[in-house]
Amino acid sequence: MWHRWCKVFFFVLSVLYLTAVSGETVEEEVSETTTIAAQVSVEPGSQFYDEVLQIRVVSPMAGSKSAIGSGFQVSDDGLVITNYHVVSGFIQSPESNTIEYMSDSGESGELALLNFDVINDLAVLKADLPRGKTFSLAERPLVKGELVYALGNPYDIGIKQVSGPNNGLVDHSFVEKIFFSGSLNPGMSGGPAINRTGDVVGVNVATAGNQISFLVPVNAVSDLLAQDRVVAADDYYAEITRQIDEWQEKRVRTLIDDPWPTKEFVGREFPDEIREDFQCWGHTNEEATDPVVTSVAKTCESKDVVYLGSWLTAGHFHMSYRYEKSERLNALQFANRSSTQMWANNKTSYKDSTNYSCHVDFVDVAESTDALTRITTCIRAYRHFPALYDSLLLVEQLNDDTSWSSHMSVSAMNKEHINALNTKFTEALQ
């Protein structure tokens, strides 16, 4: 029996080995063909292969890299641009990490973090030994449909390029992003996206798969460079807090001041896609045969999220509604279905936030109805972003045979914004 298993095991091994060898031979063939590249048309990105850098966050204790991305030099004195998320591990613990670069030809050196922009996902680094090759930022605005070449080091394979058309800015977002129809892959983050003349038009940032990728527009890069300042390691968290708060003010102020459009949901008006950056999805259980309750649900969400690290996201804005009507349950059984339990929408951990503190009570909000209104408010604080909180709000209107639960969850906002939005949401339900 064991012999048979061993045989199978060796067979599998040999197949894997062959695959790896054949993979290598293919690569060799490709490099042979490049010798005749002069005679054929080659995409313009190819001439910049050695100018694109691989950016590594290295943990000297582990003696190995903890994150890789791409970057590019933009000034003669050695300023390098990459994504904030590439170096987020360094920002979390600058004392136990270093940032290094490596070029395609093997040149390497250390980088210092100067400044960053968490909203647009950018970071400015400075090389100790500037390299001669720099990219220039495009001054001409990008035309919709224009071909863009994104450069970077996917999966640590080496600097590669992908091309695809620019499909314009992503609509209705409080974070400007170029919709690029090319395939970005992990490791290419922070690499430059250039136009046909070789000027940088954007920075690779994210992908949603199937040629749906996003670039940070180049004007965000020039704005960050124009700030010309150095953030001290001790001030990283304070700086992140300031940037998020400023962005939230821009995003939330009009929501607080302007009336919210409503839409009918099972015969009542509820705030729905309150602005163009919100999207809603609905769901009913009507297809279930002989259900004990009929339930209708709707979820609305803002697209914008701030990515602070693989362990931490913020800026979520989420609303959801659920209507339930008893079909076969008595009042006691129907009441048992209600629960005040809620879950956070954003990602954090013990290191970054406290537990939720909650207050739940029955509140006399509408004199006319006999429905019982129960409101649950839960707040948690960020441990390193002073005065920013996550909030969960649940307003339940409970009758003996019908119930409405309305939920709003916001993340990384200050107290004034949370209180104003919570009051506005509660009032909009009456």
Next chain:
Amino acid sequence: MKHCIVKIENGEGVRYQSVELGLEPIIVGRNWGADVVIEDRFVDPDHLQIFLNEDDEILIRDLGSINGTLLKRKRVKDQPINYEWTQPIRLGDSKISLMDAEADPEPTLLRSSWIGLLSKWNSPLTWFVSLAIVVLVQLGEKYLNSNQAFDIYKALYQVWPALVGVVVIALFFGLISRVLKGENNFGQLWILSCWMVIVTAMLNFFIKVIRFNWQDFDAGQLLTELNGTLLFAVFLFALLSLISNLRFRSRLGITMVTAGLVVFSLIATDSFTEEKNKWTSMTRTESSTLPSGFLLRDESTYQNYTTETDSLFDQVDEEVERLAAIDEG
């Protein structure tokens, strides 16, 4: 045959046991298999025999015990001697005497505690009625706590564990009671565990109403746990009374200590948990919900409500400071 009551006095206190005397001798000793068990290290496992002769006279005979048996300050040998009602027999540090059950001067002393009430009601009818109430209460509980359509077969299936519990408690502790105390308390234990289940269910619903009404009072869970501990303490006390010969004070002591340990472990599990393991992305709030008719108090005003929620920000800010202090220390 003669029905008589044995009065046993030793360091544990006084207790009574009823026995049937006949031509076949009964055995008194430390052995758990003895007919009258005496917990006394100076008493032999099989110490003494008591029996009737053809003329219905009571005879006692020592079984060659190490420390001997005294009747009227005289040593009892392996030669049977006559015994008169109520004469004290000394064995080790203990003293026993026999009383005629028909002409007993103190029959009510057989079981002197409030647990004796159970003995008064101990009859097959009570067993059956108690069990029927258990089934009804359990079904009612399942009916009220269900959030699905009520299914009688499914509910009956869920009642099973409670019934098995009643039988197991009655059999298991009944056996211990028989061995340690020499009393047959099977019926009393049956009734006790039935009522334990019934009272638990009723208290649980009562607590749910309280938790629903004081929704903002975040001690609902604690209330449920304390209620459980209280019921457990009452049950433990009654159980000790029925199965052992402990004095009232010892029974109370054991009960208090055990209940204290339960409360302590409830509190301690929280304080011994590491801070990072207490972290959750979920909210923990009072979730009991009942139809609006059960709300016996006025609702809060929105203004009062927002004042309360305003203080949540200060609470979590303090939590940030507390966690920072823990991480540094």
